Amino acid sequence: MWRIALRLLFFLLIVKPFFLLMVGVNVRNRERLPHQGPALIVANHNSHLDALVLVAMLPLPLLSRTRPAASAEYFLKGGWRAWFATKVIGIIPVATGGGRPHAEVLGEVRDVLQVGDIVIFFPEGTRGEPESLGKLKTGIAWLAQQLPAVPVYPVRLQGLGKVLPKGDWLPVPFFCDAWVAEPLRWEGDRQRFMAALTASLGG
Amino acid sequence: MISVTLTSPAAVVLGGVWVLLLVATVVVWRIAPAPGSELRQRIRGWWMIVALSSLALVLSRTTALVFFGAISFLALKEYLTLIPTRKSDRRVLFWAYLSIPMQYYWIGIEWYGMFIIFIPVYLFLLLPVAMVLIGDTQGFLRAAGTLHWGLMSMVFSLSHLAFLLVLPQGQYPQISGLGLVLFLLLLTELNDVAQFCWGKLFGKHRISPTVSPNKTVEGAVGGMLTTLALSVLLAPWLTPFGMRDALFAGALIGVAGFFGDLSLSALKRDLGIKDSGNLLPGHGGILDRVDSLTYTAPLFFHFTRYLYF
Structure with a gap:
């Protein structure tokens, strides 16, 4: 309970005012975003701010049921960062790399979706260079195939990699954009699914 | 302090703006x-602009300074978003943003000497120093020049x-800083609108x-004549100008805008x-709205200050 309260306070008092007053994020087609779970929100990834802005875009009542999938290796190193990521933000740790089967790596993400939560997912797997989409990994297609009833909402983000790039801690204000694309659903063909997703994310 | 009473000329003109916008x-x-x-x-964008600026200007001098500072922040952010910037300059851009509260603070404490040299002299010299200390020479001139x-x-x-608000008004008890700001804002924006319409x-x-x-x-000639006429009409209410200076101020704002x-x-x-x-509906970004002001504000300010304050 106190975790949800802390998360609510963090988003209301810090994240939302920061994006509204300091950064200025222009969300195109916000009405397309889901109003309830389960749903996968999928975006290109350049900055730690990506997950925060995607959570902040959703209606506040969904906050307690929205979980970003994030690298276990990076966020579970222990200390303050691990506490904050798991307890306050509520990440689902994903052990990337190692060539293990999808079911093992993404099993927890699937379970979270199955109970009706919203998952924020970055199919590039890691933060790439700003404004250039890296090759998408196929884990997202596996998730969509496992849960064909769950809609996938692609959101293309631009500018956040300039505000807070990889390896820096000081945010610098720039206007940013977020384009919400039409939701995708699994239709049985992995290549078509990946191509449609890549196109929606500006690749 | 800004003192706005319901019958002061500035308040009457501000009310006139609301009526004009209603008619429009x-x-x-x-x-x-x-x-x-x-x-x-x-029109919706204009309502946003007029409502926000009326509120900020009427409430207190502090809200007015914060409001103008916010406009500078949005304009600088839009500019820095549009132009190419170097990743190595992130710290320098951060300092550049910090100069906004400082610049408006000098205005708040009415320190004219610092207000007038802080950016043209100190930041002009210091920001390139920050760049040099970081050590990236590739594109140095372009980065320093575009930022400045x-x-x-x-x-x-x-x-x-904003400095118009704090000019000492002792010799002209009937003139308020708010009146001068309104005069400049109205003439600049109406000059834009009139040029567009003509x-x-x-x-x-x-x-x-x-x-x-x-x-x-x-468009340009029609707009300028409209601005001259408005200047002559409004100057006796809002400024200490006689007929000759009203004409000159109108021409200055028309051409500079x-x-x-x-x-x-x-x-x-x-x-x-x-x-x-796309900050303002129908207007584009904030730069599309303040472009003329970046020229009219300093020119009108120095014209007024040199002759009257």
């Missing part, structure tokens, strides 16, 4: 019946608007086809974009 809204709803049309959006141009336009020039109605001969193809001789607009058009053309952003 009715007219636009008649001639542009389609909801969501560009003209209707533009942005600070001069969006922070230094625009902040002159151009739409009678525009034939293009002035600068390479920079801004919509600007015509007819025209070139401020063109200089931002040249910037947008250079970068290959149409609107600078």
Whole structure:
């Protein structure tokens, strides 16, 4: 309970005012975003701010049921960062790399979706260079195939990699954009699914 | 302190602006019946601008300074978002943003000497020092030059608007800083609108086809004459100007506004974009709205200060 309260306070008092007053994020087609779970929100990834802005875009009542999938290796190193990521933000740790089967790596993400939560997912797997989409990994297609009833909402983000790039801690204000694309659903063909997703994310 | 009473000339003029906008809204709803049309959006944008600036100006001097500081911040942020910047300059850009509260603080404590040299002298020298200490020489001149141009336009020039509020008004008890600000804002923005309208109605001969193809001789001349007339009409209410200076101020705002607009058009053309952003419905970005002010504010300020304060 106190975790949800802390998360609510963090988003209301810090994240939302920061994006509204300091950064200025222009969300195109916000009405397309889901109003309830389960749903996968999928975006290109350049900055730690990506997950925060995607959570902040959703209606506040969904906050307690929205979980970003994030690298276990990076966020579970222990200390303050691990506490904050798991307890306050509520990440689902994903052990990337190692060539293990999808079911093992993404099993927890699937379970979270199955109970009706919203998952924020970055199919590039890691933060790439700003404004250039890296090759998408196929884990997202596996998730969509496992849960064909769950809609996938692609959101293309631009500018956040300039505000807070990889390896820096000081945010610098720039206007940013977020384009919400039409939701995708699994239709049985992995290549078509990946191509449609890549196109929606500006690749 | 700004003292606004309901009967002060500035308050009457401000009320007039609301009436004018109400009339314009009715007219636009008649001639542009389609909801969501560009003209209707533009009127909506004007309501946002007029409501916010009225509130900020009437409440207190502090809210007015914070409001102008926020405009400088948005304008600088839009500019830095549009132009190419170097990743190595992130710290320098951070310092550049911090100069905004400092510049408006000098105005708040009425320190004219610091207000007038802080950006043109100190930041001009210090920000390149910060770049040199970081050590990236690739594109140094371009980075230092473009950043300084942005600070001069969006922070230094625009902040002159705010300094009008704190000019010592002892010799002219009937004139308020608020009146001078209203005079400059109204004339600059109406000059833009009038040039646009005259151009739409009678525009034939293009002035600068390479920079801004919509600007015509007819629009510019019509707009300037409208601004002259408005200046003569409003000056006795809001300024200490006699007839001669009212005419001169009107001409100054008309010409400067025209070139401020063109200089931002040249910037947008250079970068290959149409609107600078999408902060204001129907207007584009904030730079599309303050472009003329970056020229009129410092010129009008120094004209007024030299002759009267």
